[in-house]
Amino acid sequence: MAQSKGRVKSQGIPVGVINRLPHYYRYLSSLMARDVERISSRELASKLGVTASQIRQDLSYFGCFGQPGYGYRVQELQAEIGKILGVNENMHMVLVGAGNLGMALMKYPNFRRRGFYIRAIFDSDINKIGQEVEGIEIKPVSELEKYLSRFNVDIGIIATPAGAAPEIASIFMNGGVKGIWNFAPVSLNPEEGVVIENVHISESLMTLSYKVKEKDK
Amino acid sequence: MAQSKGRVKSQGIPVGVINRLPHYYRYLSSLMARDVERISSRELASKLGVTASQIRQDLSYFGCFGQPGYGYRVQELQAEIGKILGVNENMHMVLVGAGNLGMALMKYPNFRRRGFYIRAIFDSDINKIGQEVEGIEIKPVSELEKYLSRFNVDIGIIATPAGAAPEIASIFMNGGVKGIWNFAPVSLNPEEGVVIENVHISESLMTLSYKVKEKDK
Numbered sequence: 001m002a003q004s005k006g007r008v009k010s011q012g013i014p015v016g017v018i019n020r021l022p023h024y025y026r027y028l029s030s031l032m033a034r035d036v037e038r039i040s041s042r043e044l045a046s047k048l049g050v051t052a053s054q055i056r057q058d059l060s061y062f063g064c065f066g067q068p069g070y071g072y073r074v075q076e077l078q079a080e081i082g083k084i085l086g087v088n089e090n091m092h093m094v095l096v097g098a099g100n101l102g103m104a105l106m107k108y109p110n111f112r113r114r115g116f117y118i119r120a121i122f123d124s125d126i127n128k129i130g131q132e133v134e135g136i137e138i139k140p141v142s143e144l145e146k147y148l149s150r151f152n153v154d155i156g157i158i159a160t161p162a163g164a165a166p167e168i169a170s171i172f173m174n175g176g177v178k179g180i181w182n183f184a185p186v187s188l189n190p191e192e193g194v195v196i197e198n199v200h201i202s203e204s205l206m207t208l209s210y211k212v213k214e215k216d217k
Numbered sequence: 218m219a220q221s222k223g224r225v226k227s228q229g230i231p232v233g234v235i236n237r238l239p240h241y242y243r244y245l246s247s248l249m250a251r252d253v254e255r256i257s258s259r260e261l262a263s264k265l266g267v268t269a270s271q272i273r274q275d276l277s278y279f280g281c282f283g284q285p286g287y288g289y290r291v292q293e294l295q296a297e298i299g300k301i302l303g304v305n306e307n308m309h310m311v312l313v314g315a316g317n318l319g320m321a322l323m324k325y326p327n328f329r330r331r332g333f334y335i336r337a338i339f340d341s342d343i344n345k346i347g348q349e350v351e352g353i354e355i356k357p358v359s360e361l362e363k364y365l366s367r368f369n370v371d372i373g374i375i376a377t378p379a380g381a382a383p384e385i386a387s388i389f390m391n392g393g394v395k396g397i398w399n400f401a402p403v404s405l406n407p408e409e410g411v412v413i414e415n416v417h418i419s420e421s422l423m424t425l426s427y428k429v430k431e432k433d434k
Binding site for chain 1 (some may be wrong): 242303
């Protein structure tokens with residue numbers, strides 16, 4: 001993968017910073033779509049709901065961006081953050097679970113646009129196997145191991161019910177998948193050398209519910 | 218809504234704290250499911266990937282929990298955090314968009330279990346209108362306004378394509394919905410008195426991608 005030279009090594013970076021970068025990236029992309037060429041650090045901060053100094057501090061982990069009195073060049077900053085995040089690096093992903101959530105992920109337009117490609121889909125449902133989604137045929141989950149032995153898979157996506165998730169995670173880990181994106185409502189623990197991102201959508205609902213309650217006060 | 222007495226007022230609480238609480242809640246629930254009665258603050262912290270002092274500090278915004286040398290009573294702490302978050306308060310939710318993502322949300326078991334009820338579904342697709350999902354009939358989106366005028370809706374869920382989202386958001390806001398949970402890949406800005414939680418699943422993919430790249434180094 002392409003790596004930027006002369007930058008501060010980015011391991012040991014606080015989780016908060018890593019979680020904010022995609023947010024910056026997405027907002028800068030939306031500015032580009034509106035042909036905005038530059039933005040002051042104050043305005044950027046206000047739109048992103050953080051302070052200008054927070055942004056400067058976050059970006060300082062990766063090198064210097066922005067110019068005092070000028071702000072940030074939108075396209076340049078977006079490209080740099082994209083590089084840090086691994087956008088447009090042609091990530092090979094496979095999906096297990098062709099239910100509603102899996103289908104929603106297949107059809108989500110932003111992944112491909114950012115270089116994240118779901119190249120295979122697996123399911124255990126005999127009625128789904130053989131069907132095509134977005135040009136990709138659903139394969140039986142029994143063939144997942146063989147697939148992983150043939151291809152270098154960057155990210156395995158789990159969109160199965162909770163019960164099936166640990167077994168799929170183990171097949172992914174044994175098969176050399178580098179990262180697991182888990183949507184099943186169960187926390188998976190990573191083995192050495194594998195990264196797991198557990199997506200818990202109900203956490204975001206509880207955050208909203210908290211804020212709704214606060215407004216009511 | 219029920220409010221705990223004698224607690225520090227929880228407005229002005231850092232966003233980070235509010236975002237961590239659901240994570241604590243979910244983990245404590247999983248301990249309860251395994252009949253764990255108490256947990257030391259050190260162990261709790263290690264499982265949650267934060268420090269023990271971070272947890273103490275987060276919880277201190279809401280009152281005192283835990284006892285030195287004893288740790289936390291799991292059930293008690295889970296119940297207290299649940300109360301703060303508005304769990305089990307019978308939230309009335311409506312869903313607009315009966316596509317794959319909307320259907321996945323409908324079938325997600327954890328919402329109802331925590332007192333979040335999707336009580337109506339709306340879609341603009343004539344082929345979907347009239348169909349039943351989990352016992353609820355899909356209504357035409359043209360009836361959303363009327364529905365909102367009749368019922369006190371706490372949370373409106375948007376699971377439509379990006380293009381339709383701003384209009385739905387405005388109907389929700391005009392109709393008195395208190396919070397909007399937006400899954401459309403577009404950021405919506407709240408009007409006075411409405412809370413919006415934008416869910417950007419691609420942000421979590423970019424976080425994972427960053428970590429995968431780091432492991433590769």
